[in-house]
Amino acid sequence: MSNERLSASNLGPATLGIHGEETDSPPGSPIVPPIMQSATFHWASPADGELIYSRFGNNPNQVEVGRKVAALEGTEAAGALASGMAATAMALLALTGVGDHVVASSRLYGATQKLLTLELPRRGVDTTFVDPDEGGWEEAVRPETRVIFIEMPDNPTLRVLDPRPLVALARERGIKVLCDATFASPVNLRAASLGIDMIIHSATKYLGGHSDLIAGVVAGPQALVSEVIAMSHLYGPALDPHTAWLLDRGLRTLEARIQVHNQNALEVSERLSGHSAIGRVIYPGLPSHPDHKVAAELMTGFGGVVSIVLKGGGAAADQFLSALKIAVAAPSLGGVETLVSQPRHTSHAGLTQEEREAQGIPDGFVRISVGIENSQDLIADIEQALEVVD
Template structure:
């Protein structure tokens, strides 16, 4: 079936009530017919729901949909995107293992790599987005994983997934891709050689800023290890959030189409504004990885990065003058959101560290929503005009 049909028609079996929409299963546990049924279920001779920390019909439906969309064999759903990231690495890596990661990653992922995983003697080497050729020089006998986001947060850079896939296969490494900004609708990393794909479902998959969630999908043998780790450590997605996210997937395609249409128009507007130094949006021809983006993405996504002339102070002034758009740390909402990373989300990084990932003092990230583009542009225009 096509993407939109899979998103709507993949669902758990109906109960005796023959409900049209999948019901909520707000239960912590499930009962058994007899002692033998219970024994066979816990020994996994019988595949069935036991306890909602392990599986739940609502989380199973959500995972099945993401697997179908991504072309994955199996998956597991988590309470948040970062619990998906941490649990995936914790399940697959041993003390002494080594990660090779793109330098441009989400701030909490960077903190995980630099502060927490080293406690277990798991270390990370970074490569810059434009230096994929240097990855092989970073590989050691202990290297186990190559990791990247594409598009990246917050600089909206594009990583060549096909090249990463070839390197991972050549050296028998696990390739893990964070596909949050693209969603399964715009990009399928498994087609390019990824073994696992991670999403923060909190973002575009939910799409309305309501719930938290995360999911990892990919090869069944790797997901098995992640499942065993997670059923014992407890980062499971709640049934209610899974139900919300599964319903959200039914409108993902139509929402993301509109997000992308709006974002391209706004990126084109910003590119012509005299108080903007540069604009980065994957489907703008001026984007440094435009050709790669066109090759591996269906559309350009909803995130734009641009630089205001005047640095940090003018960046703050821009945010102070915004009226319609929201000031928030979230993204992928129906509402347009603006963030100034240098003074907020990445303010604790040094100027050099921010420069490593393309975060300049005047950079602003926009998560373009579903409002009228005319209204969004009017708000951005008046905020830019307020800057001296």
């Protein structure tokens, strides 16, 4: 039993986040890998053709972080790139070409939507968006469809789509399913176990975890990951070795941080439910969430983001953000500090009010990336800021 537990596939994320990249550790080798801040590396002999070059993703710090992410995701391989968007873009460019087609959820991060609607058509690739509430995935698929792209949970409405029927459809038709699981992290969602072919993270968020780096990762079978990294050789979004080292350091505390994010977000969401200034509290861990059952079945935790809709609309949301004393009004998410933003000023600023409302984002919508501060301090801060708008 104990030896079975110690095989890599049975180790918990807390152990893998700390030891997941280790191979041989001869006596005297450092406990913490050194930063290999070098663009290139010595050849063994003048005839050695192997090119270790930091744009190619084979710098030791890049390799270590890839190995650790693969261990955390339970995939054969993973590769690290210079941002979450680099990961998404390289994956889509690697898997599609002129005449190909993508089917995508209509609930995607704004820049991913733009990539699909503005950039991929310039490469001869067309996308059909499907509203997961309305369905129609099968009708959207064409003979030339190469990729189905989804996000779990999505930003900022935190809807959780069950990918299993899509995976079954994709398997039948030889299509790859890509999932941006940034909001879940590998601690809350093991997407590969649901049949997802390639998992993408903005490692800027929970994987790095300290709002001090920009990075992205792709995880999946070796052949797919290699295709994506090969594409990055040409476009060039390599992860700098120092940033790879910082990301590796973030991964060492991933599970511990995620547990506190999960717990704090649940406490915040429960406490705010029914508050007189709030029309709606959106959190997959609340039974009132439309996808609570799916989330409870597929995820081991509900994540660190809670969204609220203020009854007083946009003006109340502006006032609420200004009144916060501990939580910080700023974009991004997944850091140790609580970050609060309004999609109407950030990710969804390009849409009309009606278009935002159709996506479930009215003007009083506020996204709270609940950090790992003391939960009672956070609740006190949020409640005092709500008094200003109540």
